[in-house]
Amino acid sequence: MIDWSRIKILRDEIGADDIDEVVEIFLEEVEETIADLPNASSSEDFERGYHALKGSALNLGFSAFSALCQQGETAAAAGQTDVVSIAQLDECYTASKASFLEGYSSLAKAG
Incomplete structure (x- = not known):
């Protein structure tokens, strides 16, 4: 879910x-x-939103969340804005965030 090597880098x-x-x-x-x-009022708005989320997620090692954002971005580019639901996206982010914060706390303590 989290790419810890990316966080360390x-x-x-x-x-x-x-x-x-x-x-x-x-x-x-x-x-x-x-x-x-x-x-979002258009598939382009969804695509931009998913793209921004994907980039941020990759930068901070949220690999599962980034993959879901990529799926949403690709679908939105094809005009399919309902392939990834916002609830599904939020659920994945919430789980990723919880995992990240738990592990990040340990990483920070370890130095």
Whole structure:
């Protein structure tokens, strides 16, 4: 569900002191984007939303969530906006976030 090697690489790239801020911004942006998806008025809006979520998720190692976003982006590009439901997306994000926060806490303690 979470690509911990990606998190370690990111932490090494930006530093242990700055990664907490990156995580906080990521979580806020993802939650805002998911909340905005029901307001999408076209398949292009859905595609852009899924694309943004996918990129952010890949950057922070949310592999399962990113894969679901990729599925939604691909479907939306084909005009199929109902292949991935927003509820399904939110459920995957919530589970990924819980897994991430649990493991991230241990990772932070380990240094």
